[in-house]
Structure formats: structure tokens, C-alpha cells
Amino acid sequence: MKITYLCCSRFYGGVEKIVIDSLNELCKSEQVALIVPDRCEFLQRLDARVQIYEYKSRDKRYNLFLFVEIYRFLRSGGFEILHSHGAKAAQIGFVVEKFLNLKLVATKHNDRKAPVFDRVRNVIAASRKVATTINHAAKVIYFGIEPRLEFANHEILARCKDAEGAANEALKETKDARDGSAGTAGVSQDTPGVAFASQDMPGRAGVSQDRALDADASQNKTSSVLVLQQGANAAAENFKFSIVAVGRLDKIKGFDLLIRAASELKFDFELKIYGQGGERQNLQNLIDSLNLQDRVRLCGFCDDVAAVLSTSHLHVISSRKEGFPVILIEGIFYSPVLISTRVGGIPEILDEEFLYNVENLSDKIYEIYTEYEKFVGDFCKKHVGFRDILRLQNYITFLKKYYEELD
Incomplete structure (x- = not known):
């Protein structure tokens, strides 16, 4: 042809x-x-x-x-x-x-x-x-x-499991060396982490504070190494729950709605919005008016969406209207958790648990923050079939x- x-x-x-x-x-x-x-x-x-x-x-x-x-x-x-x-x-x-x-x-x-x-x-x-x-x-x-398999979310979960096993072994070695006298600092139950949680959580491992990976949670490094470090980031003092959004900076993408919802959050987070477009100055003005300069950043064009999605905790689509966006497909493969407005063809793919109404967006983000491991597991299981369809x-x-x- x-x-x-x-x-x-x-x-x-x-x-x-x-x-x-x-x-x-x-x-x-x-x-x-x-x-x-x-x-x-x-x-x-x-x-x-x-x-x-x-x-x-x-x-x-x-x-x-x-x-x-x-x-x-x-x-x-x-x-x-x-x-x-x-x-x-x-x-x-x-x-x-x-x-x-x-x-x-x-x-x-x-x-x-x-x-x-x-x-x-x-x-x-x-x-x-x-x-x-x-x-x-x-x-x-x-x-x-x-999909780039090094960033695909089912691969992330497998690697996190391996990382958790390594952390368990490191913890055992530390305890043995100190005759069981050394304390460990796990992540509290209301702090999310893909691979690590407090010792009180069944089946999860605490992380020795002095053996935690050297992770800098204040920087959102776009490399596969950070995927393995997410749990360690959760144990760090400067841990921030990372939220990401990607798309053209246009009114239709609803980034203003996401920024306003972020202003209502009562926990430590960082929101990074990747994209270019005519709404950039208006969005920056909104960020400044809500005093969110330390928490919300407009990061410009992103040429490595897979890395950005896979190294963040939560991916949000906030569009007022959509067709069937490519970022949805990328989120199915790469995001640990993705939520979206009920627009266009998105509900044809995304499970109801991960759809939200705009007026309840901040509540939805908080729910995911407090029950993070549940949402990670649910997201992976409920969308696994689409990873064959959306190739x-x-x-x-x-x-x-x-x-x-x-x-």
C-alpha cells in the first residue's frame, strides 16, 4: 500500500x-x-x-x-x-x-x-x-x-518486591550486628510508600534508618534508580508525596482545577506539571496567588514521560474535555496510580475506583495518600488486561x- x-x-x-x-x-x-x-x-x-x-x-x-x-x-x-x-x-x-x-x-x-x-x-x-x-x-x-519495560508499572512492583527483600536482609544484618539492640525507623502507617512500610503492617518491612538508601526526595530525578528508591524516600525526613500531571498548558486540560485542589491538601506534597502552552503565565499567577511556589512547579516540556510517571506516586488527569489521550495509555503502563476526571473515552479504560469529580479531587488525593499501597495494588490488578490491548x-x-x- x-x-x-x-x-x-x-x-x-x-x-x-x-x-x-x-x-x-x-x-x-x-x-x-x-x-x-x-x-x-x-x-x-x-x-x-x-x-x-x-x-x-x-x-x-x-x-x-x-x-x-x-x-x-x-x-x-x-x-x-x-x-x-x-x-x-x-x-x-x-x-x-x-x-x-x-x-x-x-x-x-x-x-x-x-x-x-x-x-x-x-x-x-x-x-x-x-x-x-x-x-x-x-x-x-x-x-x-x-512500552519501555524498565518503567512499566508491573515491573516496578516486581522490583519493589526485590528491594523490600533486600531491605529485610539489611535489617536482619543490622540487628545481628547490634545483638538486637539497634532500633529501626519505619514509615508510619499513614505515610505512603511503594516498597516499605512500618513493622506493624503485616507482611511489610521497616527500614533501618542508618541503612536506608541514599535518596534525595527533594529532587524528582527521572531515572529508573529512583523507582527502587521510592520506599527509601518515604523513610527520609524530607519525604514528599509526589504528584504529576502532563499535557498541553491549555484551559481544556484543567490544570487550574488541579492546582486549586492541591491548595487544599493538608500533607506534605510536591506537584509537577509538565507541558508547554498559552496558559503557562495564568497557571503561574494562580500558583503565586495561592502561595504554592514551594509545592507546585511548571516544569516545561517533558521528553521522557515514562520516567516522570514511574518515579512519581500519583498521576492526575484533570481535563475538562478529552478524546482518548495518549497520556492515559502511558499512565496505564507507567503510573503507580492514575486518577482522572470522567471525560471522553477515559472511563472506557480506567476503573471507576480511579475516576473522580472535580469538586472532590482534593479528597480523592488524600484518600490515595492515606491508603497508598491499597491503591497501587488495585491499579495494577484492575488494568492489567489493557496492557495487551493498548500496545x-x-x-x-x-x-x-x-x-x-x-x-
């Missing part, structure tokens, strides 16, 4: 990740290309086998010069399928398709109404909720990622089958 993708964005985000990952897989067996605006910022992420065409015309849906430019590229390449991502790209594709012998596919990523998807014959919906916003049948195909190869298999069956 000869397939070209059309994406009208210059900047890297969730939709662009889907486009890039899809093309990087498809190019292994098909001839593929990508049409994007000039000065696009994410082209270096593409496999060298992906042909790139950067259009120069003004990026308007009804610009005749843009239609002609894209038409010429598609005709010269003899492409069989044009796959558009997003409403603007779908509108452009809908016009160009009329003058070419190719099949248009449009992916709708969110549940906002966009009339063009009602006119396009072949539509892929990012979730079942998104599919309900289209007035004809659409194919629901969940996107997937290729990139699964998505590519369904996508290629869809292409092959197009009329």
Missing part, C-alpha cells in the same frame, strides 16, 4: 505522537509519507523511510493554493490512501479526495462536534465516546504504545486490516 498522512500541526503533542509512531511502524512494510506545514518541529522523530512533504501555502481550510499544492504531491506519488488526523486535515482531505483516485480516512481524536467527520465516509474514532459524535458508523480503534503493534494490526478492507 502507498499511504500518506496529513497533519496540520507544527508542534509535538498527543496526536502528533500517534502520527509519528504509526508511520514509523507502517514504513517497515508499506510506502508511506507525511504531509505537514513547513517549519514543523517534530520531523526528526520520523524514521528515514518516511517521505516528508512540507507545504508552503497558508494553513487555512479553504485556501485554494493549499489544495492545489497537496493535490500535486499526492498525484505525483500515486498514493492510494490519504489518512488525515484532526478536523482541519479532514476538511482539506475531503476537498482534495474529490479530484484524485484515492481513499480518504479521517481519524477523530476528540468528542467535540466537527461536521466534516459526518461527511467523510471512512472515519476512525479514537474511542467509543468519540464515535457517538459522528452521525454515521465509525470504526473504533484504540491507539497503543510500545502499538495491536493498533497497527487493526489499522492495516482497516486499510485493506476499504471500499
Whole structure:
């Protein structure tokens, strides 16, 4: 098959990740290309086998010069399928398709109404909720990622178990050396920790204060080493419960709601928000007005989401609206615990226990803080089945089958 993708964005985000990952897989067996605006910022992420065409015309849906430019590229390449991502790209594709012998596919990523998807014959919906916003049948195909196993949460739990065993052995050695006279400092029962807890907790191990790992909880290091250190961080005097959120700094992502909820928390925490966007200054002003400068940070763009999620205690999606965000999939694989608002296709994947209403967000975070080990275990068990479904190869298999069956 000869397939070209059309994406009208210059900047890297969730939709662009889907486009890039899809093309990087498809190019292994098909001839593929990508049409994007000039000065696009994410082209270096593409496999060298992906042909790139950067259009120069003004990026308007009804610009005749843009239609002609894209038409010429598609005709010269003899492409069989044009796959558009997003409403603007779908509108452009809908016009160009009329003058070419190719099949248009449009992916709708969110549940906002966009009339063009009602006119396009072949539509892929990012979730079942998104599919309900289209007035004809659409194919629901969940996107997937290729997880980095060193950060995957089931691997984290296994490593924490190993770390706990090592801590038990270290504790035994210390007791033997001191003839049982040395005291141990465990974590109190109301302090969360993935791998370590107080000696009073059945089946859990206290940690000798002088044999605890040398962890600096005041820094959120993004390395797999910190995963093994989370329990030791819980034993440190400067322990902070780490909360993370990732996404474009846009009103729709609800980071202001998360910051306001954080201002109501009555325990020691740090909240790090990763992303770029037009709301940055407004969010910083809110942080300053609530005197949260020492607890809440806007950390800018993050290119290693797996490490950030896996080395935090809690991942929060606070969006006012969503389709089926990539950060949800990454959270299923990497986050020890993920909670979200009930928006878009998220409830199709995330168990009810991990959904919340905005007005109760601070209460939900406190509940997780006080019963952390329970939530870690529940999150892992209740979402294990989705780790097979939400894999990139699964998505590519369904996508290629869809292409092959197009009329």
C-alpha cells in the first residue's frame, strides 16, 4: 500500500505522537509519507523511510493554493490512501479526495462536534465516546504504545518486591550486628510508600534508618534508580508525596482545577506539571496567588514521560474535555496510580475506583495518600488486561486490516 498522512500541526503533542509512531511502524512494510506545514518541529522523530512533504501555502481550510499544492504531491506519488488526523486535515482531505483516485480516512481524536467527520465516509474514532459524535458508523480503534519495560508499572512492583527483600536482609544484618539492640525507623502507617512500610503492617518491612538508601526526595530525578528508591524516600525526613500531571498548558486540560485542589491538601506534597502552552503565565499567577511556589512547579516540556510517571506516586488527569489521550495509555503502563476526571473515552479504560469529580479531587488525593499501597495494588490488578490491548503493534494490526478492507 502507498499511504500518506496529513497533519496540520507544527508542534509535538498527543496526536502528533500517534502520527509519528504509526508511520514509523507502517514504513517497515508499506510506502508511506507525511504531509505537514513547513517549519514543523517534530520531523526528526520520523524514521528515514518516511517521505516528508512540507507545504508552503497558508494553513487555512479553504485556501485554494493549499489544495492545489497537496493535490500535486499526492498525484505525483500515486498514493492510494490519504489518512488525515484532526478536523482541519479532514476538511482539506475531503476537498482534495474529490479530484484524485484515492481513499480518504479521517481519524477523530476528540468528542467535540466537527461536521466534516459526518461527511467523510471512512472515519476512525479514537474511542467509543468519540464515535457517538459522528452521525454515521465509525470504526473504533484504540491507539497503543510500545512500552519501555524498565518503567512499566508491573515491573516496578516486581522490583519493589526485590528491594523490600533486600531491605529485610539489611535489617536482619543490622540487628545481628547490634545483638538486637539497634532500633529501626519505619514509615508510619499513614505515610505512603511503594516498597516499605512500618513493622506493624503485616507482611511489610521497616527500614533501618542508618541503612536506608541514599535518596534525595527533594529532587524528582527521572531515572529508573529512583523507582527502587521510592520506599527509601518515604523513610527520609524530607519525604514528599509526589504528584504529576502532563499535557498541553491549555484551559481544556484543567490544570487550574488541579492546582486549586492541591491548595487544599493538608500533607506534605510536591506537584509537577509538565507541558508547554498559552496558559503557562495564568497557571503561574494562580500558583503565586495561592502561595504554592514551594509545592507546585511548571516544569516545561517533558521528553521522557515514562520516567516522570514511574518515579512519581500519583498521576492526575484533570481535563475538562478529552478524546482518548495518549497520556492515559502511558499512565496505564507507567503510573503507580492514575486518577482522572470522567471525560471522553477515559472511563472506557480506567476503573471507576480511579475516576473522580472535580469538586472532590482534593479528597480523592488524600484518600490515595492515606491508603497508598491499597491503591497501587488495585491499579495494577484492575488494568492489567489493557496492557495487551493498548500496545502499538495491536493498533497497527487493526489499522492495516482497516486499510485493506476499504471500499
